[in-house]
Amino acid sequence: MPSLPAVAGVRLGAAAAGLRYQGRPDVVMAEFAPGTTVAGVFTRNRCPGAPVDWCRAALAGGQARALVVNAGNANVFTGRAGVAATEATAAAAAALVGCAPAQVFLASTGVIGQVMPHDKLTAALPALHAALRADRWADAAHGIMTTDTFPKAATRSARIGGTEVRISGIAKGSGMIAPDMATMLCFIATDAAIPAPALQALLARGVGASFNCTTVDSDTSTSDTVLLFATAAAAHAPVPTAGGAMLRGFRAALDEVLLDLALQVVRDGEGARKLVRIDVAGAVSAKSAKRVAMAIANSPLVKTAIAGEDANWGRVVMAVGKSGEPADRDRLSVAMGGVWMAREGTVVDGYDETPVVAHMRGSEIGIAVDLGLGTGRARVWTCDLTHGYIDINGSYRS
């Protein structure tokens, strides 16, 4: 994990509330300077957790003063008790910070369907709040982990109107809290001063090209949350509400942080041993290319072949065909590790598997498909499907 420098206007920390785990931090809190703007992107799952509902509503105000995250209980499918838990947590944090509850943002990851023991959580907040510091990013990255095998963090700097600003983020990913689902959470803070509408546009675009271009197993958590906080502590020239050209450098740096974190999540996919990049070109549109790429990325047969280090381009052809997108078998080309093995509907004359076999043994696999129909392109990432995935997800709750 890279060392994250302080972001002016952010103090954070972690504490052990004993929600599910014992003897490790499981609650993370951050306090943001007055005037902090916020943007958020959430799961598309139609059965989201109560904290997702809370954040969606709070986002309307565009202002944030605090973030409270817990690991161990997802507060999903908990009915009215779940709503009450979010209200109590936000109220407790708001009282400590001195802000409106709607300026407190919440996220939970862990077991589904168990009522959140929110009294334990709120009981831990006063001491946690008193100990918040600017240099506790590593504690926060560890505190949101579930069965992630490593903490995930990324940082970049950028310039807005000649002034340097910092963007730092942490994420947790496809580790599981046995026996429940992988949840992706990501929290990013910057000291830039960016109006909420511009911040939201930047985040939505950046997530679309990073987290939303990754998949571990096609299953969509009820709790996925990405939040971006801008503390306005940096003294740069004012940014227009709509953003615009002066944010070009900031946007590039933010996109890098998002992609860095998203790929860390995929790399730590449950049981994953290989990171797989899939490039689709020649589709009738970018949207069609992405659907084809995701069909390949989510195919259990493609993913098990990669786990077996098998350059099985037949399964890639199958996955292209099952996507339902326009494809012409006789114009289709497939490459692995940069070697085009099948072109225009059949295997390449004199195809030599040797370099591809060597590529498949590596930890980063590249698959490319050219549909030969148009100019639509997409790039997505996934991981292989291994015995480890079955072990993690098929074990009985204990």
Add this chain to the structure above:
Amino acid sequence: MPSLPAVAGVRLGAAAAGLRYQGRPDVVMAEFAPGTTVAGVFTRNRCPGAPVDWCRAALAGGQARALVVNAGNANVFTGRAGVAATEATAAAAAALVGCAPAQVFLASTGVIGQVMPHDKLTAALPALHAALRADRWADAAHGIMTTDTFPKAATRSARIGGTEVRISGIAKGSGMIAPDMATMLCFIATDAAIPAPALQALLARGVGASFNCTTVDSDTSTSDTVLLFATAAAAHAPVPTAGGAMLRGFRAALDEVLLDLALQVVRDGEGARKLVRIDVAGAVSAKSAKRVAMAIANSPLVKTAIAGEDANWGRVVMAVGKSGEPADRDRLSVAMGGVWMAREGTVVDGYDETPVVAHMRGSEIGIAVDLGLGTGRARVWTCDLTHGYIDINGSYRS
């Protein structure tokens, strides 16, 4: 495997052509009496194999005199050589039977992207044709197997206008020819006399409620084929071109044969140890219900939980939500093994897991979801996702 009685007008058999396997039958041929009508349903994969293209074209004539099936080579993604192989095979069979090539139906299953050694196949046909007999259904069921762990067959009788007719079928399923994809092939014959349009309507409807309601891993083979042949050897009253009420009993029996074979295929899913039935009710439409049911059936997290005998209803909620279909978390109910464990958005008061845990240990698992929105219903079947699936599909080609 049930013993299949002869179907008047059908002679069949199997032979070893050495296409890929050694020392086992890998080519199956059937000859049908003159006047046999045919119906077919094929993969929706956009990159189908050459034999699928061949059958789709041949089906326009509505008449069949022969079927040739091989295991070991799928003749998929083989370009012009693949088309030539289908033409040569059909011509050879047509010459033996004395019919037009368009009355010969073909199917292949096995490795993708390798040119079919069709000379070996056609060399085996004369002796195979000379040995065709009415009582060789078991040989045929074995001859189309790839890594299926058991042969699949089903038979029923029905009455058309007071005359008994027979419906018998064989299938091969989700076993793999390492390293390629699972292909589902199914061939059914009846001695009934049914015009091709009525036969096609019956088959399409029956496949829609059986094979198309099953999934092993969401991957769609390039070769899936279901063919139904009606030899007209039974002396019943004439059936109108459009079918109609006199086929009611026949339709019910055909549906039973199709569902029986489809469930045998799922039960033999790669690595499967449990057959899982998923019932969705209360959806806004039947179509929506089926999409929700398929989202559950294809979820790796649901399937690994079942493998682990874990009554993990949280993952079912997640899968409902990820389907994208209308769903209201707070009206959703989930049952396993007939026990409603979650109702209206939260766990049932005093939920006792004991009977559900016992149910999960069995080999047939039932999951029910009530969306509480409308009257749409659907039932689909899947299997669990185990280490066996990874073993079968992750092993390197040898």
